[in-house]
Amino acid sequence: xxxxxxxxxxxxxxxxxxxxxxxNLAQKGHDLLREKMDALIMHFFEILEDFDKVxxxxxxxxxxxFLALTEAKMVLxxxxxxxxxxxxxxxxxxxxxxxxxxxxxxxxxxxxxGEKEEEKLFYSFVDTSVKLDEAxxxxxxxxxxxxxxAEVQGALIRLARExxxxxxxxxxxxxxxxxxxxxxxxxxxxxxxxxxxxxFTRLKKIKAKLExxxxxxxxxxxxxxxxxxxxxxxxxxKEKE
Amino acid sequence: xxIASIGEEDTIVGLRLAGIGDAxxxxxxxxxxxxxxxVLQDPDIGLLIITERLAEKVRNILNxxxxxxxxxxxxxxxxRQGPIEREVDPISELIKRAVGVKLK
Numbered sequence: 151x152x153x154x155x156x157x158x159x160x161x162x163x164x165x166x167x168x169x170x171x172x173x174n175l176a177q178k179g180h181d182l183l184r185e186k187m188d189a190l191i192m193h194f195f196e197i198l199e200d201f202d203k204v205x206x207x208x209x210x211x212x213x214x215x216f217l218a219l220t221e222a223k224m225v226l227x228x229x230x231x232x233x234x235x236x237x238x239x240x241x242x243x244x245x246x247x248x249x250x251x252x253x254x255x256x257x258x259x260x261x262x263x264g265e266k267e268e269e270k271l272f273y274s275f276v277d278t279s280v281k282l283d284e285a286x287x288x289x290x291x292x293x294x295x296x297x298x299x300a301e302v303q304g305a306l307i308r309l310a311r312e313x314x315x316x317x318x319x320x321x322x323x324x325x326x327x328x329x330x331x332x333x334x335x336x337x338x339x340x341x342x343x344x345x346x347x348x349x350f351t352r353l354k355k356i357k358a359k360l361e362x363x364x365x366x367x368x369x370x371x372x373x374x375x376x377x378x379x380x381x382x383x384x385x386x387x388k389e390k391e
Numbered sequence: 392x393x394i395a396s397i398g399e400e401d402t403i404v405g406l407r408l409a410g411i412g413d414a415x416x417x418x419x420x421x422x423x424x425x426x427x428x429x430v431l432q433d434p435d436i437g438l439l440i441i442t443e444r445l446a447e448k449v450r451n452i453l454n455x456x457x458x459x460x461x462x463x464x465x466x467x468x469x470x471r472q473g474p475i476e477r478e479v480d481p482i483s484e485l486i487k488r489a490v491g492v493k494l495k
Contacts, residue, residue, distance in 0.1 A: 191490060198486065209469055216471040219405050235404040240412025246392050246437045246462075257464060259438065263410055282408075289409035297394075300438055300466040306482070307457070310489030317491075 153329040161341035169338065173331040180323040186252065187316045193251050194309045201302045208295045215288035222281040234273045234282070244297055254312045256305035261297035263290045392437030395430045395463070397423060401471045402442055411440075420448050427452060430463065439463040442470040447477070 159165055223231050247258040273282070395413035396406045403414045413436060415426035423445050430439055446453055446467045453465055469475070 194490065201482070209474055212469060212471075213473065215405055216401060219401065219408075232404055235407040238407050238410060240393075240410065242394055242410035242412070244392050244394050244438045257461075259464070285405070286408045289405045293394075293406070293409045293411070296440060296466060296468055297438065299468075300464045303466060303482070304464050307485060310485050313489045 153326065153333050155337045156330055156334045159334055159338065161338045161345070163342065166335065166338045166342070169331055169335050173328065173335060176323055176327050176331060180320060180328065183316055183320045183323065187313060187320055190252055190254070190309060190313050190316060194306070194313060197302060197305050197309065201299070201306055204295060204299045204302055208292065208299050211288070211292035211295050215285065215292045218281065218285035218288045222279060222285045225279040225281050230278075231282070234278070237272065239272050242293065251305065251309065252312075254308050256308050257301055259297050259301040259304075261294045263293065392462075393433070393435050394438045394440065395433070395436045396440040397426045397430070397445060398440070398442040398468075399445070399470055402468070406440065417445060423449050424452065427456075431456070431460075434462075436463050439465045441465065441467055443467045443475050443477075444470055444472075447475065 159169070219231070241263065243262045245260045245262060247260075248255045249258050250256070393413060394411050395415070396403060396411055397415045397417050398406070399418055400416050403416045407414050413430065413433070415422075415429070417423045417426050423441075427439075427449065430436055441453075446465075457465060467481075
């Protein structure tokens, strides 16, 4: 894949140096991001395993809870259950904190089913059944799992976003930025050596002309202007290289 | 923070028994939408539980919320009939996009 030369660069040594520094920086950035992405993906799969486990336990927990609820309904009647449900105090809460995985903030959730034991006992034991207690207990347990699932899912989603973002940047560096810098560096190097060859041949030509002129004039000295002395100094040195 | 839930009757009764305050019974799309609207207006709600069957009906809205807001976290649970069969599981879709491989 060949990529374009960055537009508007001048073929100078300064530019070449600056570009080389940029290329090294881009390369370093690319390597770092790559490492970050690998680590993120590792974490992602770890959490994914958790997620599958928790999802299963939520499904099983809920199934049990619904079963217990049905049993309670059979004993007490659906109306009674609904009545109790409506009178239940709003005590369940979730505590939200965040933690950081590789700099990605993920939620940390905890299910709080009410602090006081008394609050949990909001219905009369006289006209209800143990089946109801069971159903409520099961639903609380299921809620615990559901909140856990929410935490894991939140972490998964945020990690997934971070991974695709990082991948985008890695690819941009790898497939666009770095090749472009490399082609531009090559281009400038070509240009510079081309310029060098041009001036070299030009100097040789000038030298030859000057020598011819000098012979024609016999022993007559040519006046050494600064330019000419520079040329005569430069050319032999070049030939040695 | 508070927990909200949207579901059909049995789910809501169960979750109410577990102490969840903001529980909405819904079955039609319009009811679900109205309930979501109410939930979004309360900034103290940190978690929204919705049954898979209802979530499937308002998939677009949920995606949009997840895209725009970090709170509330939306979690889908199976209702009493158990988990539903979906053409695209949102989570495996997410994995496919993130990691570039399809699992399972």
